[in-house]
Amino acid sequence: MNDRIDFNDENSNTSANPSFDSVLQARLNRRGLLRGGVGTVGTTMLGGLGLAACGGGSDDVAAPVPAALLGFSAVAKSLADTVIVPPGYTASVLYALGDPLTATTAAYKNDGTDTDFENRAGDHHDGMEWFGLDASGKPSSSAIERGLLAMNHEATTDEKLSSFFLHANGGTSTLPRPAAEVDKEVAIHGISVVEVKNTSGKWATLPASALNFRLTALSTNIQLNGPARGNALMVTKYSTDGTKARGTLNNCGTGKTPWGSFLTGEENWAGYFTRKAADDTARNDKSVVSLKRYGRNAAAASRHGWESAGTDEQYARWEISQGAGAASADYRNELNTFGYIVELDAYDKNKTARKRTALGRFAHESATFGTPVVGQPLAVYMGDDSRGEYIYKFLSAANWAAADATPADRVTTGDKYLDSGKLYVAKFNSDGQGDWVELSISNPLIAAYATYGFADQADVLVNARLAADAVGATKMDRPEWCSTNVANGEIYFTLTNNSNRAVASATMPPDSANPRVYTDLKNGTSAQNGNPNGHILRLKEGTAGNAAIGFSWDVYVFGAESGAASGTVNLSSLTADQDFSSPDGLVFSPSTGIMWIQTDDGAYTDVTNCMMLAALPGQVGDGSKKALSYTKADGSALNVDTYVGKAPTANTLKRFLVGAKDCEITGLCETPDGKAMFINIQHPGEGTKMADIADPAKYTSQWPSNAGYGAGKRPRSATIVITKNDGGKIGT
Numbered sequence: 071m072n073d074r075i076d077f078n079d080e081n082s083n084t085s086a087n088p089s090f091d092s093v094l095q096a097r098l099n100r101r102g103l104l105r106g107g108v109g110t111v112g113t114t115m116l117g118g119l120g121l122a123a124c125g126g127g128s129d130d131v132a133a134p135v136p137a138a139l140l141g142f143s144a145v146a147k148s149l150a151d152t153v154i155v156p157p158g159y160t161a162s163v164l165y166a167l168g169d170p171l172t173a174t175t176a177a178y179k180n181d182g183t184d185t186d187f188e189n190r191a192g193d194h195h196d197g198m199e200w201f202g203l204d205a206s207g208k209p210s211s212s213a214i215e216r217g218l219l220a221m222n223h224e225a226t227t228d229e230k231l232s233s234f235f236l237h238a239n240g241g242t243s244t245l246p247r248p249a250a251e252v253d254k255e256v257a258i259h260g261i262s263v264v265e266v267k268n269t270s271g272k273w274a275t276l277p278a279s280a281l282n283f284r285l286t287a288l289s290t291n292i293q294l295n296g297p298a299r300g301n302a303l304m305v306t307k308y309s310t311d312g313t314k315a316r317g318t319l320n321n322c323g324t325g326k327t328p329w330g331s332f333l334t335g336e337e338n339w340a341g342y343f344t345r346k347a348a349d350d351t352a353r354n355d356k357s358v359v360s361l362k363r364y365g366r367n368a369a370a371a372s373r374h375g376w377e378s379a380g381t382d383e384q385y386a387r388w389e390i391s392q393g394a395g396a397a398s399a400d401y402r403n404e405l406n407t408f409g410y411i412v413e414l415d416a417y418d419k420n421k422t423a424r425k426r427t428a429l430g431r432f433a434h435e436s437a438t439f440g441t442p443v444v445g446q447p448l449a450v451y452m453g454d455d456s457r458g459e460y461i462y463k464f465l466s467a468a469n470w471a472a473a474d475a476t477p478a479d480r481v482t483t484g485d486k487y488l489d490s491g492k493l494y495v496a497k498f499n500s501d502g503q504g505d506w507v508e509l510s511i512s513n514p515l516i517a518a519y520a521t522y523g524f525a526d527q528a529d530v531l532v533n534a535r536l537a538a539d540a541v542g543a544t545k546m547d548r549p550e551w552c553s554t555n556v557a558n559g560e561i562y563f564t565l566t567n568n569s570n571r572a573v574a575s576a577t578m579p580p581d582s583a584n585p586r587v588y589t590d591l592k593n594g595t596s597a598q599n600g601n602p603n604g605h606i607l608r609l610k611e612g613t614a615g616n617a618a619i620g621f622s623w624d625v626y627v628f629g630a631e632s633g634a635a636s637g638t639v640n641l642s643s644l645t646a647d648q649d650f651s652s653p654d655g656l657v658f659s660p661s662t663g664i665m666w667i668q669t670d671d672g673a674y675t676d677v678t679n680c681m682m683l684a685a686l687p688g689q690v691g692d693g694s695k696k697a698l699s700y701t702k703a704d705g706s707a708l709n710v711d712t713y714v715g716k717a718p719t720a721n722t723l724k725r726f727l728v729g730a731k732d733c734e735i736t737g738l739c740e741t742p743d744g745k746a747m748f749i750n751i752q753h754p755g756e757g758t759k760m761a762d763i764a765d766p767a768k769y770t771s772q773w774p775s776n777a778g779y780g781a782g783k784r785p786r787s788a789t790i791v792i793t794k795n796d797g798g799k800i801g802t
């Protein structure tokens with residue numbers, strides 16, 4: 071981590087709501103009793119997952135085959151400015167910031183003079199999904215040689231307002247920002263869809279494909295759907311009837327629906343907006359509570375100062391103070407139109423994207439479906455990535471119909487499943503069990519919440535964080551990605567780290583699901599406090615499956631340095647071939663069953679760049695209870711019971727890849743045969759100082775130009791493709 075403001079580590083859960091679990095530490099331990107029936111891998115579930123993996127084409131996908139042992143040599147930790155994969159594998163750069171998406175877009179010069187980013191790859195590639203194409207260019211769930219990559223462009227490398235690698239001289243670090251700079255910065259956000267093809271073993275993008283497209287932070291092809299559509303909270307000058315949102319922003323994790331559409335989560339969107347110091351007084355209503363809970367205090371500076379670039383609406387909309395007139399005359403509600411899971415059809419740029427308000431508004435990461443079962447509701451699991459935020463589940467009102475796996479229209483199928491249902495938040499109890507609490511306006515704790523007066527169910531969804539506070543949800547160590555184990559349907563969540571977890575904290579003391587508090591020294595001197603290395607939690611739904619309101623859970627693995635104390639920090643006994651910090655991306659491969667863990671770290675980066683590991687996890691309850699004890703300031707003990715999964719072996723958890731300098735590893739998808747894997751190398755060189763823009767020798771990374779890709783020496787976020795030299799499945 072460098073010393074700039076970290077917009078990716080937001081911190082606005084100041085609710086008094088004590089961690090529910092701490093209240094329950096003394097509760098009777100019934101875990102052993104309820105865990106007696108943990109099942110083995112079910113063939114019916116595997117069949118269901120084959121359906122879930124369908125890409126919407128008319129052909130079939132084979133049921134996943136769980137991998138045997140991880141058949142590669144572990145990659146050592148590294149600080150080199152390169153991407154390292156195991157012997158026998160090849161990693162090639164495929165698609166980097168600025169690469170053209172049309173036949174007429176100029177090649178990327180990478181010197182800060184490029185423009186036309188609406189027709190180029192965006193920046194900070196993040197979550198990514200594969201959408202296969204058959205030989206005639208039609209959707210196909212079995213295609214392995216040709217397809218679309220749909221991916222997020224989360225943010226941009228910045229310091230003092232400016233996205234300095236995009237501008238010749240580093241750009242303008244004071245207000246006002248020039249419109250020409252802002253236009254480029256806005257356009258590199260959003261998503262891109264790019265066609266890729268394998269020709270004689272070499273993958274490449276097709277810049278001239280008519281299927282390529284972008285959505286940016288200014289796109290108009292997006293509507294609001296679900297209970298908050300048309301609500302007074304959504305009325306803006308851009309959409310006076312509250313039915314539309316302009317643009318999608320800070321897109322982080324992704325997901326793929328059982329009907330073959332793309333889901334993208336809007337994460338740290340709040341920081342792009344600003345409001346005047348006097349705005350709290352001007353508003354003088356509950357909207358101030360909402361704005362603060364979502365991280366926008368009055369007078370807080372925006373991340374890039376985009377609001378300063380002019381009086382046109384495309385700039386003015388980033389300044390969200392309440393004016394003297396009606397809500398339809400200003401942008402006071404603009405923040406309510408961001409923070410959603412957005413669904414779009416990767417195969418059809420003309421289909422209007424939907425912001426799914428039924429799934430709640432927060433700092434979304436990925437969205438993963440529980441195993442679909444015909445005739446039963448669908449479940450979507452989601453995390454809210456900020457310190458002390460929550461884990462959620464959406465349960466559809468509609469029951470899953472097999473015919474919807476290959477629908478005529480994907481996004482209208484999404485209307486059926488994702489616009490009506492129940493939103494739940496998780497409470498993790500100290501006995502290894504947990505509860506899904508419905509966020510409903512009819513819950514007395516929500517209806518009578520003193521901190522914020524909810525008007526209706528739309529208000530509950532738009533202010534899901536406040537509703538979750540009201541019911542005492544468990545404050546987690548920054549939930550990032552979630553993914554569904556293809557072998558048994560259990561749901562895994564990465565909890566990346568949490569510097570606010572503290573024994574002395576009134577609101578975030580260690581609890582069973584977030585049990586570690588310790589200090590790790592970076593560079594031998596810099597104290598990283600709280601839970602600096604993160605952990606991966608998993609849950610198993612009760613007998614009602616997707617519709618269950620209770621679950622059991624444990625911690626699959628705790629991130630740690632292999633040399634850290636085994637009794638308090640390295641609770642999973644990680645070795646040097648397995649140790650990692652700050653898990654973020656998490657994807658189960660449908661073809662191999664391998665769980666891929668990707669890191670976005672700032673704690674262990676004195677020793678190693680960020681990485682990707684392959685895992686073959688077991689199941690909830692395969693490990694043991696672990697009692698931790700802390701001493702409070704008054705000398706009394708704080709005892710915390712947690713549940714640690716069976717320690718991984720050298721054959722069930724192994725480092726597969728280490729990335730370039732200052733990058734994070736994120737996003738993962740594969741061809742359905744598991745033989746080509748696509749991942750993203752995000753923000754190499756992000757620690758570079760803006761003042762060093764003229765001297766490439768001072769960039770902390772020159773990847774991927776130092777790997778032979780593209781012009782210039784400025785580092786670029788990029789997609790890479792990984793293949794096995796013998797043509798086999800990746801990781802086996």
Ligand code: FEO
Pocket residue numbers: 078224322323337435455550654
């Ligand atoms: Fe965009 Fe929480 O990572």
Ligand code: CA
Pocket residue numbers: 590591592593594631673674676
């Ligand atoms: Ca360290």
Ligand code: CA
Pocket residue numbers: 322323435550551654655670736
């Ligand atoms: Ca992430």
Ligand code: CA
Pocket residue numbers: 078550566654670
């Ligand atoms: Ca992250």
